[in-house]
Amino acid sequence: LIMFFLAGKCSSFHHVIVETPSCSSCSRSSPPVVIWLLSVRWEEERYEDGVKWKCLEHNGPYFPPEYQPLPYNVHFFYNGKKMKLSLAAEEVALFFAQMLDHEYTTKKVFRENFFRDWRKEMTHQERLVITDLEKCDFRELHAFHKDKVEARKALSKEEKQKDANQKIVDKYGFCLLDNHRERIGNFKLEPPGLFRGRGEHPKQGMLKKRIQPEDIIINCGKESKPPAPPAGHHWKEVRHDNTVTWLASWTENVQGSIKYIMLNANSKLKGEKDWEKYEVARKLKSCVDSIRDGYLRDLKSKQMVTRQRAVALYFIDKLALRAGNEKEEGETADTVGCCSLRVEHITLHDELDGNECVVEFDFLGKDSIRYYNKVPVIKKVFKNIKLFMENKDPGDELFDRLNTALLNKHLSSLMPGLTAKVFRTYNASITLQQQLQQLTNKADNVAEKLLSYNRANRAVAILCNHQRAPPKTFEQSMANLHSKIVARKEQLALAKTELKLAKKELKTRGSPDSKLQRKAAAVKRCEDQLLKMEVQATDREENKQIALGTSKLNYLDPRISVAWCKNMDVPIEKIYNKTQREKFAWAIDMTEADFEF
């Protein structure tokens, strides 16, 4: 061990138990002796530029089960008449039938796209007959599907299905990367179905085809045995590219984009990348002041591009907007980010609600989530925006001279590795750290500490606009919680009177002390539970439309949270569930209480 240490192969000893035995006769201590080595952090040799691994072995993707034809007593009807469909047409019909409970199957675009693609799967004969979607009756298929779901629900307690599933995971769920067994993130191929984009997607309803082995490129180590394709099939290609991290890829037919099978977030490869991301963000912390000075200066530039870049950066920094690449029209839902903002997305107010120079944002961002915000900005920014909007139509780009490539090129010249998205990471993490400092008070109990943590998390989620639809049962569950609180309050009052009674009894009749203690404990228990429930109610109410998960998983340096837990004496399990702990194992392992982002 010491030889490795001296050779620089091992940078630190983790969990090494050292004992200093004393001599039994003279009781002097001997030099420390390493008696137990639990784990050592090895400084594994860095691979040369761009190389991600040396050996990679896996069993390829798991294919979804083949289509099972409908039973004889389930019928499709066209124009009121029973009609037996070909296997291919039947499969696609069932996709549609399965979705019938969803509102979007009533949407015009969805139906048109579905019908067009469905007809492509039909035989010539079928195509001649089936010419109008309105005359199609999928009700029996729909009912068949619902029965199947019900049946599976009842069956799900049976363990045998779990067994089969476990076998699949064991075989396909892991790979061997540089002699480490690593979990794969998405080893199951996406099953065929109807595409449902988010928002008003022009391609919604189109058929997402079944992926064949012939569509798949396998990536694995040169020396390793490539996975075997399903019997009677072959892979599109087997390659050995160790500059990338994916194990398999294919081109998806609806958007024509490439999809990948990659490692789980808890893998070494992903963990290191995550750590790097936060290190870049921390580096931004050390130079963000001069970068801010820079773009504030640029607001006065003679060059229009420079001014637009400065205003865009101001938004990205202050509001944590995404970069906003331009998108091909008609291929995706109409959403924008910073650089692709259009005139119609902002309204300027010289004065609003007692603030001067207010910019009102209203646009659809990623996933067609609405961004709505009224932001007071500095005068120079306000004037510039006015200028950018002059003589433009609502549909014109606000930053007509700017795009993400230009912006990122500038950013990387200010700091290596700096891009627009680093600002989101940086501002999210620094906000969490500041909020935790402000909100947490050492005297709080665990429940209140956690409320503070969630509030800090919430501040970040609001900044990043991470929304969610309030759960359908939200009002109901709030009401339930409140009635429970009322009940608990009554119980508390009761416990208190009983305690008083016990006290009196003790004075007058000298009844046993243990009874008094029991009653006091009951009051305490009630108070604790009441507080816990009240905190929970507050938390839930404040969280109604906010999604905390995304920021926790992708934007907040886990070391901030780990250090906070250590300082606050809160178990890490209270803020990270099992998956999250696995993903952030690197941070949980290395972070000391004095960590500062």
Added chain:
DNA sequence: TAAGGAACTTAGCAAGCAGGGT
């Protein structure tokens, strides 16, 4: 420099599941 391709991160939804309450 524009356009498209490739690789990887970020995102919300909903099915599934576990754990608490009755």
Added chain:
DNA sequence: ACCCTGCTTGCTAAGTTCCTTA
């Protein structure tokens, strides 16, 4: 033992960024 509810997990779409090609 059972049911409900809220969290976890899987899923896969939708972004960003960097690279390649013309």
